[in-house]
Amino acid sequence: MSFVNLNDNNLQKRLSREFRFKVYCIMAMTFALGFVLFLFTSIFSTGYSAFYKTMIPIEISLSSVVSDSNSFALMTNEEINDLSIYSLSKKNIYNLFPNITDRKEKKEILKIFSYEFEDEIKNFLKDNKENINDINIIYLTASDDIDQLHKGNFPRDIPEKRRRLSDLQLSFYDELILENKIETEFNFPFFTRGDSREPELAGIGGALAGSFFTIIVVLILSLPFGLLAAIYLQEFAPQNKFTDFIEININNLAAVPSIVFGLLGLGILLNTFGMPRSTALVGGVTLSLMTLPTIIIATRAALRAVPPSIREAALAVGATRMQAVMHHVVPVAMPGSLTGAIIGIAQALGETAPLLLIGMVAFVVDVPSTPVDPSASLPVQIYLWAESAERGFVEKTSATIMMLLGLLIILNLTAVIIRRKFETKW
Amino acid sequence: MNETKIITNNVNVYYGEKQALHNVSMNMQANEVTALIGPSGCGKSTFIRCLNRMNDVIDTCKVEGTITIDGYDIYSKETSVEKLRERVGMVFQKPNPFPKSIYENVAYGPKIHGIANNKNELDEIVENSLKQAAIFDEVKDRLHEPGTALSGGQQQRLCIARAISVNPDIILMDEPCSALDPIATARIEELMEELKKDYTIVIVTHSMQQAARVSTKTGFFHMGNLVEVDKTEVIFSNPSNKKTQDYITGRFG
Numbered sequence A: 001m002s003f004v005n006l007n008d009n010n011l012q013k014r015l016s017r018e019f020r021f022k023v024y025c026i027m028a029m030t031f032a033l034g035f036v037l038f039l040f041t042s043i044f045s046t047g048y049s050a051f052y053k054t055m056i057p058i059e060i061s062l063s064s065v066v067s068d069s070n071s072f073a074l075m076t077n078e079e080i081n082d083l084s085i086y087s088l089s090k091k092n093i094y095n096l097f098p099n100i101t102d103r104k105e106k107k108e109i110l111k112i113f114s115y116e117f118e119d120e121i122k123n124f125l126k127d128n129k130e131n132i133n134d135i136n137i138i139y140l141t142a143s144d145d146i147d148q149l150h151k152g153n154f155p156r157d158i159p160e161k162r163r164r165l166s167d168l169q170l171s172f173y174d175e176l177i178l179e180n181k182i183e184t185e186f187n188f189p190f191f192t193r194g195d196s197r198e199p200e201l202a203g204i205g206g207a208l209a210g211s212f213f214t215i216i217v218v219l220i221l222s223l224p225f226g227l228l229a230a231i232y233l234q235e236f237a238p239q240n241k242f243t244d245f246i247e248i249n250i251n252n253l254a255a256v257p258s259i260v261f262g263l264l265g266l267g268i269l270l271n272t273f274g275m276p277r278s279t280a281l282v283g284g285v286t287l288s289l290m291t292l293p294t295i296i297i298a299t300r301a302a303l304r305a306v307p308p309s310i311r312e313a314a315l316a317v318g319a320t321r322m323q324a325v326m327h328h329v330v331p332v333a334m335p336g337s338l339t340g341a342i343i344g345i346a347q348a349l350g351e352t353a354p355l356l357l358i359g360m361v362a363f364v365v366d367v368p369s370t371p372v373d374p375s376a377s378l379p380v381q382i383y384l385w386a387e388s389a390e391r392g393f394v395e396k397t398s399a400t401i402m403m404l405l406g407l408l409i410i411l412n413l414t415a416v417i418i419r420r421k422f423e424t425k426w
Numbered sequence B: 001m002n003e004t005k006i007i008t009n010n011v012n013v014y015y016g017e018k019q020a021l022h023n024v025s026m027n028m029q030a031n032e033v034t035a036l037i038g039p040s041g042c043g044k045s046t047f048i049r050c051l052n053r054m055n056d057v058i059d060t061c062k063v064e065g066t067i068t069i070d071g072y073d074i075y076s077k078e079t080s081v082e083k084l085r086e087r088v089g090m091v092f093q094k095p096n097p098f099p100k101s102i103y104e105n106v107a108y109g110p111k112i113h114g115i116a117n118n119k120n121e122l123d124e125i126v127e128n129s130l131k132q133a134a135i136f137d138e139v140k141d142r143l144h145e146p147g148t149a150l151s152g153g154q155q156q157r158l159c160i161a162r163a164i165s166v167n168p169d170i171i172l173m174d175e176p177c178s179a180l181d182p183i184a185t186a187r188i189e190e191l192m193e194e195l196k197k198d199y200t201i202v203i204v205t206h207s208m209q210q211a212a213r214v215s216t217k218t219g220f221f222h223m224g225n226l227v228e229v230d231k232t233e234v235i236f237s238n239p240s241n242k243k244t245q246d247y248i249t250g251r252f253g
């Protein structure tokens, strides 16, 4: 007998089979990785431009509204809001292109700005009450079309009829570029503002707050109930038909399509209990039903993995069953259980279908400040914007997906860290 | 002879339909080591687990007959299993320290029973228990390191320290040396010699030599029956039952 029999047919067959298997595995992995990479690049390349916005500085003189520019320091915010500066603002904007005199053409000048310019000017006055001069430079948000043109998302070399920007507006843009009057800045309002019909003004602040409140409700409801139910079922409940029945149903619950939970929320929470529509509270309660079985199943698995010898050790020194479970079993199971909870929360964060049914799909301009205010959520915001045709919403859709993915990645990383850090080492 | 500590009378144990022990009646004396021997699956663990009611944990397990400790029926309605287990400690076949510090392992029992009034008393109990279990010198500098990081033999002595930390009367040991090397085994046997001055010890073992070395009395189990129980010398030199004879001479088991 020899250990170097290279002509052993059987061995060679086994080895080449192993080699082929490895090749298949690597191919599968590359395919999966390539797919993820493709997805991320395509989202990132359309979405990143939403994180900055185009601004145009204009000079505004306020002498026609107040005789002394220092008087703003004495005005309250309400008083500034009540000022009528619309026509003054328009006049100052027209001054950007002094040689345009035609009324119709003047209107075109206004169109290169976001229609909320009056509010932006008032906000500037409110923020800088103490330092208002006779002539002030104020940066105004450019309209979505100019914004997209500047970001290079609109082709210019097509006939005027098929463009959203007229030849005149393009010439305004070129002139501003020459005068160095087109600037970009970080799109901070994107994170704080609610939804809007105008892409340049729309933000995910409302969706973020809605998702936040929804998740808080989900946590408050599903974490304690899930943990207690799992601990009871795994550690205390007698093994009988009834507990088997409960177990099967919890597993079934985890497999129910999410839209069914939406119907349940609609039928019971909204119609029977009359809870407020479109709110994070109802969304959270509905999603809790989905998260609950995930948490229960993960926690039970974690508890089951704790060696029974630990329970016996505690019981044998005279601990009650509850002491054995709470002092020794649960701490060991906690990392696994929390990991499950975080995965459940991540699912809830990305869930859309049930929220559509309970009305969290409404167009909400105001950022919700409590869980009972009407609100959207991140995935629903994506759904809403993905339906809009404007190029500005296309980039915002991708940017929102980036935010959502970022949050999910953070959640999953937390789960990994918890597991690594707190797992009991035997 | 010492006073009788444990009396079992016609104990029958069932796992569901299956009967694991048949009419076991046996006495165990205070301050003695009683050894239980027999082939695998004959019911030694089942029997020893009746003595601190660890079988209560198993849903399907049913115990009949009477078991008294100091004349008190431990299966009576008024018995609290927690109090019983405080007085009847147990050491398992596989060392099973809690995944906590060495100190926590030993302090846990006294803590839940409220035995120590303050931190100093607790420290003292931990130290004494570790000393009695002959492991103190090895771990005194790392009391706050995890108990699970010790070697197998050290872990088993830690478990013994944990069992004696609540000051029991009786210590049950189910094959405490089966996972240990001869040196660690010898240390634990020495320890038993020491411990029996203060405690009543019941030990299950697969090693005939160990039974012969440490015990005063030996019981031989076979297929759920207590075949013979007598002074250890008698069992090993002059057993009255043919099966015992065959087992100790290695003809089966």
Ligand SMILES: Nc1ncnc2c1ncn2[C@@H]1O[C@H](COP(=O)(O)OP(=O)(O)OP(=O)(O)O)[C@@H](O)[C@H]1O
Binding pocket: B015, B020, B038, B039, B040, B041, B042, B043, B044, B045, B046, B047, B058
């Ligand atoms: N939890 C249980 N459920 C059902 N049957 C059991 C259970 N534990 C033990 N048995 C059965 O009871 C009988 C006695 O088991 P026991 O564990 O007492 O044997 P043992 O003498 O300790 O054996 P070993 O020396 O191998 O540890 C065996 O037939 C075993 O299959």
Ligand SMILES: [Mg+2]
Binding pocket: B044, B045, B046, B174
């Ligand atoms: Mg056994």
